Amino acid sequence: MxxxxxxxxxxxxxxxxxxxxxxxxxxxxxxxxxxxxxxxxxxxxxxxxxxxxxxxxxxxxxxxxxxxxxxxxxxxxxxxxxxxxxxxxxxxxxxxxxxxxxxxxxxxxxxxxxxxxxxxxxxxxxxxxxxxxxxxxxxxLIFADRRFLAHYEADRALPRGHASVLDERVMISWLYTLNPYSLERLPLHYSDWFHLGLTSDVTRLWDVPPMPLADATYYRTHDYASGSNGAEKLFLVRLADEQYLLYPTFKAAFPDLHLDYHNDLRSRELCLDILIDNFIPCDLLRAGCIFEKYGHEFHNRNKRTQCITAETWRGLCHARGQDYRAITLNGAEEAPATPVDEPAAQGEYWERYDALHLSLRDATLQNGEIVAHTPNGSVLYGPYVTMPGGHYVAHVDCSLLTGPGVVTLRIAADSGQHLLAERTIDIPAETGRRILSIPFTVAFPAQQNIEIVLLIRKIATMKISHVDFCSDHSPQEEISLSSPRDGRPKPLTRLLRLLRSWRE
Structure with missing residues (x-):
């Protein structure tokens, strides 16, 4: 070398x-x-x-x-x-x-x-x-200084194995080098923000034809694979851009590499072997990376499970062929598919979002649960999904909740620009499991970036296992007037909404 x-x-x-x-x-x-x-x-x-x-x-x-x-x-x-x-x-x-x-x-x-x-x-x-x-x-994107070179030199000499295809390892960003056991289970989705390595290797990775329109619009005419979760059902392309770039190089070396669609999981262990032997996920903070567009995600705790960090990659290198799922998730749970506890009826909506789907603020991820680390603050927000028009209810499953205190739930759309519902719940001085619910209505045929925001005040302990968004089959009438400008109902009171959702 x-x-x-x-x-x-x-x-x-x-x-x-x-x-x-x-x-x-x-x-x-x-x-x-x-x-x-x-x-x-x-x-x-x-x-x-x-x-x-x-x-x-x-x-x-x-x-x-x-x-x-x-x-x-x-x-x-x-x-x-x-x-x-x-x-x-x-x-x-x-x-x-x-x-x-x-x-x-x-x-x-x-x-x-x-x-x-x-x-x-x-x-x-x-x-x-x-x-x-x-x-x-x-x-x-830039690096503040030349530290990134030392990062590259320190890791490129680690032993390589059977999945070595490139002449030497190439350094890439850990962000958007996806963990195929986590939220978006996309094997071979390795970041393309930058490539540092042999010119022959980097050139080889980019020696691909343009993506055809048929691939770019694949899921407009094809069904998602059975078992796809909510995050995976947002994709419209057959392969994500990062997968599309890498697949030809590694398919040529491994004819048994299967990646017919974005969340094709048949070869995810091989794809992690490919990551181990051919790439170096860069610790962006240690390397001094500056990237305004995505800088806010450098400190996102959820991303450290949803992506393969530099530390996780080294753990994989030293545990080749072992339980990759356990190593990469480190106590978190793999993102579940749309719940299948009972068959969904025609028009039924039911999506479950656990810690891997949601963003945390005044909370941490512990053993797959969201744990508030302060009695006052914003615990979670997300998952920023697109939902069809209809009546819904969100359930927050708290495996442990201790009062007395107050929990506020909000449902918003368009990245917080439009408030769809809000509810404040008084929590008594008790400890135990509790499900907090809030109904809401999507008035348009499709509304984007819908999120639930959970705020707490004077809550001693809170642990959350997941959040469900479900169809609401018994929505109540609201007293409302129509706006002369757009015809959308303007509620005069939230009293009926609070009464019908007071399930706790």
Whole structure:
């Protein structure tokens, strides 16, 4: 195994890839200048996937020459400055082959699927690399300093096994390197935020054709696999982008690798062997990663079970072939399928969300349960699901609840923008199991990002095993008036709602 000279242009290059628009030109320039300060002698290649802000002549060698602002922005001083620093920082700038955006890849998503832009830009940038090693990275992500290199060197020499396909391990982000035993059970879903490794290996991973529209819209015409849970039923693509990128490389090496659809679990042990032998999940905090878009998730406790952290990966390396499920979940429970205790009737809605589906604030995950660690605060929120119109009731199963105190339940939609229901419950000075319920109505044919929020005041102990969202078969009439603007009912009182839901 060779030891890279990170300051030798023949040894190491950086490919920065992404779209270039008026809105992110300054950020991209700042990031490229930052990379240049960290690596004064390193080739830095900017691979533009699509742009409406710059123009130039694409030479035979793939380099974009005579780079300039488009005519409508040539008199904007800030943009001129940003482009000046961008050109100063980059060794070469290239424009990718044309690509098409695809529709939403998840039902609750807002952004289009840009996988084909990513593929085109990565291939264009990597084609200009002549060094032995490369860092291919999103344009909106940086490392604060060079610590990430030490992280890579420390872990890449660990022993490898039968699933070794790449010549050396490639470092990736632990976030969105999914645990196939957790919430979104997607084998071979390994983060594509950045790749650090041999240029030949990184190039191999991106040597894939564009994703076809049929794959991007697969679940609009196909049923989900039996046993799929609520989180997995949000996907519209046959394979998630990260799976689509990696599958060809590893299928060629393992003909018995099964991944016909996103939550095909037949080969998840093999997929974890592939992770052990070919990748290094990077500890983003230790490595000094800065990523504004997802920075809030770096400290998310739930993500540490839903994804494979650097620590969990090392545990897998030292326990190859053992109980991967136990190692990766570490006391949490695998996300259940839609409950099947009794057959669902036509139009019946019943989804169960445990600790792996929900986000925690003033609580921790202990032995698969949500445990409040303060008597006052916000315990949980989520799961941000899309629900059809209808009447529902949410049940919070508290395996242990001790008062006296107050619990407030809220149901909101559109990421908290619209309150659907709220209920305050007085908890007596008792200890025991209790189910807290709140009915709510979805007025539209489909409403996105529905969440339950649970707040406590003066609660001594609270342990929650799961939350159920169920159809409400006996909704009561509310006294209401119609709004002259949109015709939606405006409740005059919550009294009837509170009375009918007072099941505790």
């Amino acid at each position: 060779t030891h890279p000279d990170w300051d030798n242009p023949e040894s190491f290059s950086i490919v920065v890839q992404g779209a270039l628009f008026r809105s992110n030109l300054a950020e991209t320039a700042n990031h490229c200048v930052h990379w240049r300060r960290l690596f004064p002698h390193t080739p830095i290649i900017l691979a533009i996937s699509v742009t409406d802000i710059v123009t130039g002549t694409l030479c035979e060698n793939g380099v974009l020459d005579d780079l300039a602002l488009v005519e409508t922005h040539q008199h904007d001083g800030e943009l001129r400055n940003a482009l000046f620093f961008l050109r100063q920082a980059c060794t070469a700038i290239t424009l990718a082959e044309p690509a098409l955006a695809l529709p939403l890849f998840k039902k609750d998503g807002k952004a289009r699927n840009n996988i084909n832009f990513q593929i085109a830009a990565a291939r264009a940038g990597l084609a200009l690399v002549n060094s032995t090693y490369v860092l291919r990275v999103r344009a909106d």
